[in-house]
Amino acid sequence: MDLQIQKLSALVLLFVSPLTITIIGNNLGAGIRFPLVLYQETVYGTSLIPVWREIDYVAAGLIGGRSACEILLWTLGTLLLLAAVAYLIIRRYEGHRHTVALLLAGAGVAYLASIIAQYGPLFHGPAGFCIPAGVPLIFGVAWWVYHAGEEDESNGVDDLQEPESDEVPSGDSR
Numbered sequence: 591m592d593l594q595i596q597k598l599s600a601l602v603l604l605f606v607s608p609l610t611i612t613i614i615g616n617n618l619g620a621g622i623r624f625p626l627v628l629y630q631e632t633v634y635g636t637s638l639i640p641v642w643r644e645i646d647y648v649a650a651g652l653i654g655g656r657s658a659c660e661i662l663l664w665t666l667g668t669l670l671l672l673a674a675v676a677y678l679i680i681r682r683y684e685g686h687r688h689t690v691a692l693l694l695a696g697a698g699v700a701y702l703a704s705i706i707a708q709y710g711p712l713f714h715g716p717a718g719f720c721i722p723a724g725v726p727l728i729f730g731v732a733w734w735v736y737h738a739g740e741e742d743e744s745n746g747v748d749d750l751q752e753p754e755s756d757e758v759p760s761g762d763s764r
Contacts, residue, residue, distance in 0.1 A: 593738055597690070600731050601675045609701060609724035612709075615717065625668045641668055656717070660708035667700030671728075691736035698728040 610623040612630075619632030628639045644661045647653045653661065674693035677686065702725055705713060709720045 597687070597735055597738065598675070598678055600734070601671070601678060601690075601694070604671060604724070604728060604731060607724045607727060609722065609728070610705060611721045611723055613718045613720075618718075623664070625671055641665055656708055660704045663700050663704035663707055667697045667704060670694075670697035670700060687735050687738060691732045694728060694732035694735060698725055698732060701725050701728065 605625050608622045608624055610621075612621045612623065613619075614621065614630070614632060619630055619634075621628055621630030623629075626641050628637070628641075628644065630637050630639070641661075641664065644653070645665060648658045648661050670693050674690050674697065677693060678690050681689075702722065705720050705722050705725070708717055709715045713720045713722065
């Protein structure tokens with residue numbers, strides 16, 4: 591399989607991977623957050639909230655404070671993830687893997703900052719607690735994209751083989 595298709599598949603996989611698992615407050619509910627959707631079950635019912643609806647809630651003033659900051663940082667991470675996919679598709683044959691890797695790392699940092707904004711640096715606070723299950727996956731994919739294809743770009747620098755030993759060949763007159 592082509593390396594670019596592998597990279598694109600890995601990035602698309604990130605969109606369907608759950609990035610966080612949360613327990614809300616004192617067991618009032620639980621949720622699983624994907625880059626584009628939040629699924630949560632609370633004592634008030636089950637909700638499937640897309641990220642653009644959360645932005646509407648923040649813009650309308652229904653959500654404020656730490657939760658609004660968390661939503662805005664999460665949206666930034668999602669936008670960076672979308673930018674990485676778009677950049678990989680647009681620049682498919684030009685091999686700009688460093689830019690894609692930096693966009694992915696930026697998305698990972700934004701998602702991590704979002705979690706810290708809501709739950710604190712220990713991922714636990716008055717809002718409940720969070721397990722950032724998929725965030726390390728984003729950093730792992732960023733590392734892989736950054737290092738994938740390095741062998742192809744070495745331009746023959748490491749192609750010279752060193753002798754296996756210091757012995758002089760038997761036909762040599764040294």
